[in-house]
Amino acid sequence: MVTEGKSSRRKRPTKVTLDAALLLEAKRLGINVSAACERGLAERVSREREAPAE
Template sequence: MRAAETTKSVRKPTNLSLDSALLKEAKSLGINVSRSAEAGIAEAVKRHKRQKWLKENAGALASSNAYVDANGLPLAQHRRF
């Protein structure tokens, strides 16, 4: 979301169906519903992309972990901690 915050993004009017009680409460609390919905959607997209990346790269991650388990970390002798 940071990139979207630092650049001017084009907003598109969108119709959403929301729980009416929740919407009423949000408005009574002064919550910007559009921005809150946008933040929630951005978080959902981030989580989805992370899960997709992990699934697509599971083999490479497992291979790398197996290598480290069998051989230790490359250049481990140079670590100071």
Template sequence: MTVRSVRVAATKRPTNVSLRSDLIEEARQLDINVSEACERGLSEEVARARRERWLEENRAAIEASNAYVEKHGLPLARYRMF
């Protein structure tokens, strides 16, 4: 599954987070923008959680569809050219 990153023009809000001090120090030495890195990581985690939630909420429909195809085949298979 491909994850597409969508940048949304949203206002930023100061937030306090606790991070390991050795990690912060190494990030600074490597000229990594900690705020951007945290935002990117949080964005990826939100996308992962959304995918998991969607799959869970739609699990019954997915299973029903898979069972139908397993029993009857693809609905429009006779029109396939390959």
């Protein structure tokens, strides 16, 4: 899983589409949206890798 702080992995800019109200609230709360998206994606990829193949 990716942790807060600097990662030794190369990063690449990408575009994502997010709910506008959710993005505004995240910014208001001081959430690092890029880090939160990366963490969520890493968790999802991990779950998919562990899931039994159909």
